[in-house]
Amino acid sequence: MSKEIRNDSECSKTDDKDWHQVTSIEQIEAAIKKEFSDESDSRKTVTAEVKNDKANWKIVLKKKNEKAEENFASEAKSLKDKIYHSRFMTTIRAQKAERFLAGAAVVLVLVVALVSVSVSTCYEVLVDGENVCYISSASELDAALKDLKAQADANTNADMTEAVLSTDVEVAAKHKVFVETASESELAEILQEKVSWQVPGAKIVVNNGESVLAFATLTDAQSVLDTLTQNAIAANSGAKVLDTRFYEDVTAEEGNVDAEDILTPEQALAQIAEGKEEVKTHTVVSGESLWSIASDNGTSVSTLNELNPGLREDRIQIGQEIKLNKIEPLINVVVDKVVTVSEAIPYGETVKESSKLMKGETQVVTKGVEGSKDVTYQISEYNGTTLEKVTLSEVVTKEPVNKVVNKGTATVATSSRSSSGSSSGVFSWPSKGTISSPYGKRGRGFHTGIDIANKKGTPVSAAAGGKVTSAGWSGGYGYCIIVDHGNGMKTRYAHLSKILVSVGDSVSRGEKIGEVGSTGNSTGPHLHFEVIVNGSTKNPINYLK
Numbered sequence: 001m002s003k004e005i006r007n008d009s010e011c012s013k014t015d016d017k018d019w020h021q022v023t024s025i026e027q028i029e030a031a032i033k034k035e036f037s038d039e040s041d042s043r044k045t046v047t048a049e050v051k052n053d054k055a056n057w058k059i060v061l062k063k064k065n066e067k068a069e070e071n072f073a074s075e076a077k078s079l080k081d082k083i084y085h086s087r088f089m090t091t092i093r094a095q096k097a098e099r100f101l102a103g104a105a106v107v108l109v110l111v112v113a114l115v116s117v118s119v120s121t122c123y124e125v126l127v128d129g130e131n132v133c134y135i136s137s138a139s140e141l142d143a144a145l146k147d148l149k150a151q152a153d154a155n156t157n158a159d160m161t162e163a164v165l166s167t168d169v170e171v172a173a174k175h176k177v178f179v180e181t182a183s184e185s186e187l188a189e190i191l192q193e194k195v196s197w198q199v200p201g202a203k204i205v206v207n208n209g210e211s212v213l214a215f216a217t218l219t220d221a222q223s224v225l226d227t228l229t230q231n232a233i234a235a236n237s238g239a240k241v242l243d244t245r246f247y248e249d250v251t252a253e254e255g256n257v258d259a260e261d262i263l264t265p266e267q268a269l270a271q272i273a274e275g276k277e278e279v280k281t282h283t284v285v286s287g288e289s290l291w292s293i294a295s296d297n298g299t300s301v302s303t304l305n306e307l308n309p310g311l312r313e314d315r316i317q318i319g320q321e322i323k324l325n326k327i328e329p330l331i332n333v334v335v336d337k338v339v340t341v342s343e344a345i346p347y348g349e350t351v352k353e354s355s356k357l358m359k360g361e362t363q364v365v366t367k368g369v370e371g372s373k374d375v376t377y378q379i380s381e382y383n384g385t386t387l388e389k390v391t392l393s394e395v396v397t398k399e400p401v402n403k404v405v406n407k408g409t410a411t412v413a414t415s416s417r418s419s420s421g422s423s424s425g426v427f428s429w430p431s432k433g434t435i436s437s438p439y440g441k442r443g444r445g446f447h448t449g450i451d452i453a454n455k456k457g458t459p460v461s462a463a464a465g466g467k468v469t470s471a472g473w474s475g476g477y478g479y480c481i482i483v484d485h486g487n488g489m490k491t492r493y494a495h496l497s498k499i500l501v502s503v504g505d506s507v508s509r510g511e512k513i514g515e516v517g518s519t520g521n522s523t524g525p526h527l528h529f530e531v532i533v534n535g536s537t538k539n540p541i542n543y544l545k
């Protein structure tokens with residue numbers, strides 16, 4: 001039945017010869033006149049309706065009206081106004097089957113009436129070809145974009161005089177039934193989110209786009225790189241800086257940048273120092289250990305120690321903040337430098353064997369003293385990371401003094417009965433066994449003899465010839481013998497399990513006088529052997545041969 005006026009989305013169907021491609025309302029008028037004026041049908045039953053679907057608008061004529069032809073011009077003008085707003089080429093289609101329709105005037109009156117009731121012309125706002133909203137007047141978009149630009153001028157570091165939209169923003173007339181249009185503030189909000197402005201500026205590009213920093217001018221970008229270099233040199237004031245370079249691939253170049261991305265040199269330096277990754281910290285709560293914190297955060301205790309110098313497992317407290325990651329600046333300056341530092345020279349140790357000390361015993365004869373040297377290095381480093389370190393020279397400023405240690409070689413020998421008397425003051429070993437505790441400071445107390453451990457019943461012999469002055473129980477010594485060798489020298493034998501001599505007996509060197517036991521204040525079978533010179537105990541080791 002119908003006459004349809006459609007937009008160009010269907011114009012591809014131009015093989016239909018009943019479609020007339022037109023570009024102006026005059027052509028539509030002419031086409032309508034041509035198609036309808038010559039019709040003369042008496043039935044006069046025409047209906048009309050306006051159809052609207054997403055992509056097309058159609059006016060379908062269905063119903064006849066009796067209005068006079070003089071109305072034609074004004075109604076057509078009205079239709080023309082509406083169609084003029086369309087960006088689309090308009091096609092009118094006339095179907096021969098509708099020839100019975102009455103005059104064009106009749107038809108157009110009805111068409112206009114219906115259009116004004118059900119269909120309104122609105123404007124679709126497209127950002128990068130995508131519908132973002134509808135507005136009721138095309139000029140609203142211009143106004144909104146103007147506002148947005150003014151805002152960018154006020155709120156960014158950009159000079160907006162040469163600003164261009166970085167995204168395509170278009171408006172297209174649409175004929176919609178009951179369309180909802182965006183208010184001025186809604187449109188502003190949508191554009192704020194979807195649209196950005198590009199201005200001529202400069203950028204620092206790190207590692208081919210891994211990070212990009214935008215600037216108003218190339219001078220700004222260059223000044224940031226210069227400052228980074230100067231700061232790195234300043235941080236090495238004690239060294240002779242040979243060269244600097246960026247660790248990353250860094251370029252500064254002119255180009256268009258987003259207005260809102262533009263940084264001042266100060267902002268850029270702060271952003272570079274901050275790095276990509278946010279610094280994460282953990283606040284210690286009850287029941288946590290460094291291990292659990294490391295485990296919970298996917299790191300290791302050694303990393304935590306590295307990031308938090310001075311951190312100690314036994315010192316972490318509830319509420320303490322622990323850094324979890326390292327700040328890696330966006331740009332690092334590698335400094336090649338020559339630096340001289342004073343370093344300690346560790347002392348060596350000379351060990352001399354001594355038969356006067358029991359095996360396992362040591363005695364420091366000379367204390368070690370560290371030396372020092374001035375070492376000159378050539379170092380390449382950035383942000384605390386050393387890339388290369390070469391020693392150029394070393395000058396010793398103080399020689400170290402080696403530590404000298406006497407190391408005991410003496411072992412418990414078999415007692416000998418071959419000689420007698422204490423001619424030299426040097427005693428024979430009173431028993432076989434191992435030295436389980438030497439003479440001297442022990443814990444908070446003082447050990448007045450040496451302990452020779454062996455199993456219960458091991459023979460104990462006189463260390464030299466002499467007279468037994470004590471034989472029997474003696475408190476903490478348990479069963480104990482004292483032999484007087486004359487010249488103010490005595491020997492004591494304690495913790496015995498068996499005593500084979502009596503007070504007043506004369507004994508000779510190597511003569512069996514008792515057996516090893518664990519009597520008195522003792523934790524296991526051993527001989528406690530003392531050398532007493534003029535009433536004071538001495539280290540028996542120094543008297544044993």
Ligand SMILES: [Zn+2]
Pocket residue numbers: 447449450451527528529
């Ligand atoms: Zn002892």
